[in-house]
Amino acid sequence: MSLNIDSIAGVFYGYIPFGDIVFYFTEFSLIGFIIALFFTLVVYLTKPEKQLEFQIGDFGDKLNYVSLEELKIRRLMAIVCGICTAFAMLTGDLFDYALFLAVIGIANMGIVSAVKKEGVLSAAFYYGIIAMISTLPLFGASALILAKTGTLSILELAKNSHDLLFQKIIYAVGMVGETGIAPFYAAKAEMFRAPGAPYILMIHLSSLLIIVRTVEIMLNVH
Amino acid sequence: MDIGKIWNYISKPEVVPRLFAAFLCLILAIEFFVPTTYYKDQLYPKDIPQSQIFKSSLAPYDRGGVPLIKPADIKTQYPQFEPIRGKITAYLTPLSQWLSEKTPYFGTTIVSTPGGILDEILYYTRGMDTILESLTLLISFMIFSWIYLNRERVE
């Protein structure tokens, strides 16, 4: 079966084959890849921010800082999240993309959960519950697409029209639960005064790029 | 009803999973009204169920081929990127080869010894999936052990 490169949106620059899973470069995916890698580098090099908390009705201000062990685990999780976001831009397989989303989701949970504060841990827990629920629509939709069309490759799915509206809807809902909802909980964590700016920002960036990439996949697959 | 109250209600972290589950419930219920069709010409097809029992000791995972000599014929997505297609499927370790001559039930455990159709898919043709899968386990274990070992830490 020859590789179908004509029906993909944008200019096709090249591909890396790993057996059935082909990573391909178009204008869009290349730009997303470079942005994600650049921000990963920024996260690696930046020191986390510190916060000064005013005490209302009391004397003395409280300094919130990130201790060294906490910095290490949160930076590692942010880097994993960034690298996975970068490669999720390139992948040409629906199930592989779903697994990338699962890794990003669990890395987001790791970034948030290293803070020893009740509100932050609570946010991490409820985010984990949503991520676990949304494996059903995400992997289920990939299986339904496989059953209906006989392939998982985005390049092959782009070739013919298959009438996949319902499957695409639940795939998108799965994406929303797995990473799209992450900024909501990250914002919750920020509201509870958790320090550590670049790591939390990685959640926002990865979720933004993943949403755009999912839209691109959903438009290509038809 | 005041819309501010609704915003305040859904801003609680514990409410969102419940709302999401209810929403997903409604979406999935559409499935009953959508016709499910099954494409006949699938990748990596299986034999007819129960058709290999007692005909081959590797049942139900016998996909043909001779270890190290003749690769099995399997249907993959992009054969041109897979120069050793079918060779891992046909391979059996010496120990498992000896066992398969002794017993007709060896197929129940072949799925996890080196060689066999599932190893071909998991390690070679879709190896990227397995990398991400074990990465998920690795990361969740990191979170688990970090939280566990740093429990006594004080801020």
Add this chain to the structure above:
Amino acid sequence: MDIVSYMFGKSIFVGMIVGILSLYAISRQKSDLHTLLLTDLVECAMLVIIAAVGTDLAEALILPGLVVGLAEVLAVSEILIYRNEVRKNNLMSDNKKLRLFEEFLAKEEPYVNTDVNFNKMEVIYSAPKFIGFILVLYGAFLTGFTGGAVMASGLLFYLLSQGAIGNGVSFNDIKHSWEAISGFSGIMWAFWILLGFAGFFLFPEHYLFFLVITGCALALKVGSKLGLIGSLRI
């Protein structure tokens, strides 16, 4: 009409019913612990839908789905325990230590007839060693992810039973070896990607060598990692 496509629609129907019912239960649930347990049921529905495809590919796709679910349960349950501990400490500042998976254990100790002398029961001392040994050997024969899981269950069973008869490993003992074993597991993961997975595509003629490396490295990775959980008992 062959059996797989005949059963496909019915299997999807069953999977969706399971999924919708458990999702409905989650949407009505107030308790955090019950929500966590019900999400496991949602993952079962996902596995049913993948299995309905009924090809070798679907069988290979079940394993990633299963592992993702398992990994998330591991992380989320630990976060829940930690959250509850922090909450309790905030309420009253006495420092009580929690045991692993305390949420799943009975809150009130049931009445036990303490006249039974467990020290005289030989089977408690000998059986765990034997069963653990058999499981580790079988896991080493299987290799790969399944082999790692079998190996880990052997280790887990042995260590948990040692804890039950009071010979458990203490927290201070495990803290030093923990880093070493989990580091070993991570190195095995990298070893598999660099030597196993990349080797298949760079040097296809030596595929046998890479196949054996892949299987053994994965087994060691999963086995050592999951086996560690058994040693956690304070």
